[in-house]
Amino acid sequence: TTAGGGAAVPADEKSYGQEAATINEQGARIDIPAAAFDQDFKVKVRKVADVSQLPLAEKSKLISDVVEIEKDKSGEFKKAVSITLSFDKTKVDSNKYDIRICYLDEKANKWLPLSNIKVDLAAGQVSGQTKHFTKFAVIAAEKATVPEQKAIENSKVVKLSDIQGHWAQKAIEELLASAAIGGYPDGSFKPEQNITRAEFTSILVKALKLNVKDGKVFDDTAQHWAKEAIAAAAASGIVSGCSESIFAPDESITREQMAVMVVNAGQLAGLGDNKIFADADQVSAWARKAVAVASAHSIISGYPDNSFRPRANASRAEAAMVIAKSLKLAG
Incomplete structure (x- = not known):
């Protein structure tokens, strides 16, 4: 000055x-x-x-x-x-x-x-x-190489090579059958690979069969492959950005972000007996209600040590399981 x-x-x-x-x-x-x-x-x-x-x-x-x-x-x-x-x-x-x-x-x-x-x-x-x-x-x-986009384009894969006996096998196969999720050209699913915010949003929109609406286009989604899915999810009140203008589509989604999206998607109400995790104080304030609701509905489970690990990244398998469970709840 x-x-x-x-x-x-x-x-x-x-x-x-x-x-x-x-x-x-x-x-x-x-x-x-x-x-x-x-x-x-x-x-x-x-x-x-x-x-x-x-x-x-x-x-x-x-x-x-x-x-x-x-x-x-x-x-x-x-x-x-x-x-x-x-x-x-x-x-x-x-x-x-x-x-x-x-x-x-x-x-x-x-x-x-x-x-x-x-x-x-x-x-x-x-x-x-x-x-x-x-x-x-x-x-x-x-910049990400958009693996989920490539996977969705190859959703005609009927049998995946790396999910036999996997704990999420049934959920993955259900979403694959409805073309909400995809396998890769080599016939794999890569269940333990992290999933990005754009990929999760795209799968959720397809699974819910949401009509693409004119929704919010963030500064960093204007040229993104998942632009329409993100806009549809934003218009439906399922997602919001990291800020007013940034969605961070290629960042790996966290467990608490995933909880917020599925609770918003299912318009799930809170239950009185909120489950308290050992690391409940680590859950972000904006995600606390959603984590409690998702847990109470058994959509997202904690770990054997009674932790939730809210900021841990979610895998493709976890995403498939969470979306499949929320669809069943929606009836």
């Missing part, structure tokens, strides 16, 4: 309040709209020197500094604040990687995308919006 006499005033020495302001510090640009917060506050910006202990999803990489932004007053902003970071263009091929500005969810210990992301490849900058301060970075995530 610049004072009236032209001398730079550090952000943590200047108060921000009702007027719009722009802060340029430590390689980050922070645009704060007018009346964004209900009291004056100071901002502190620093680069995180040691990033070795920070989480990073598989097939993802940091392509910028990690910048921590704090304000001295607690509470979220009333209006979205824009964050812009520069990234190293030499570290990433935009044809092979999705580039996002992300914030660190300290509780979940994972990077999540900001809203309204805009990438300027020529300038090597990416911006997004948030209502809270934390650690921010630019993350490059390898």
Whole structure:
């Protein structure tokens, strides 16, 4: 920030309040709209020197500094604040990687995308919006090879080579028969392979025989192979994004995300005897009701140690079992 006499005033020495302001510090640009917060506050910006202990999803990489932004007053902003970071263009091929500005969810210990992301490849900058301060970075995530799309196209496979005797065999065969799920060209199903958010949504939409509707198209689904299925699911109230503009279609789906989708799809009501898992405190607030309902209806089971593992990734077999069970419940 610049004072009236032209001398730079550090952000943590200047108060921000009702007027719009722009802060340029430590390689980050922070645009704060007018009346964004209900009291004056100071901002502190620093680069995180040691990033070795920070989480990073598989097939993802940091392509910028990690910048921590704090304000001295607690509470979220009333209006979205824009964050812009520069990234190293030499570290990433935009044809092979999705580039996002992300914030660190300290509780979940994972990077999540900001809203309204805009990438300027020529300038090597990416911006997004948030209502809270934390650690921010630019993350490059390898684009998926859409295995489920290829599988669905080959759903004519009648007998799968790798599900005989598998605990999910019956569920897989039921969904295969209705063309909701597919095998691979080599005749396999790959039951233990992780399933993405787009793949799960596509299977669920096919299994429910939902009509494709004009639903929400997220910034990262406009050119995606599962665009129509995701739009149909969004229009039916089954899915929502990781943010207003990001769906993260190629991220592996978690067990708690899966619970929310099937409960929304079946419009299942809560039961009084919510099952309490040993790790119930690890379930995200937005998923607690759905996890309890899905468990009470025996759609999703816990593990032998009485844990639910809400943020564990779901496999293709688990997805098939959950969808098959929810279909039976729907009658």
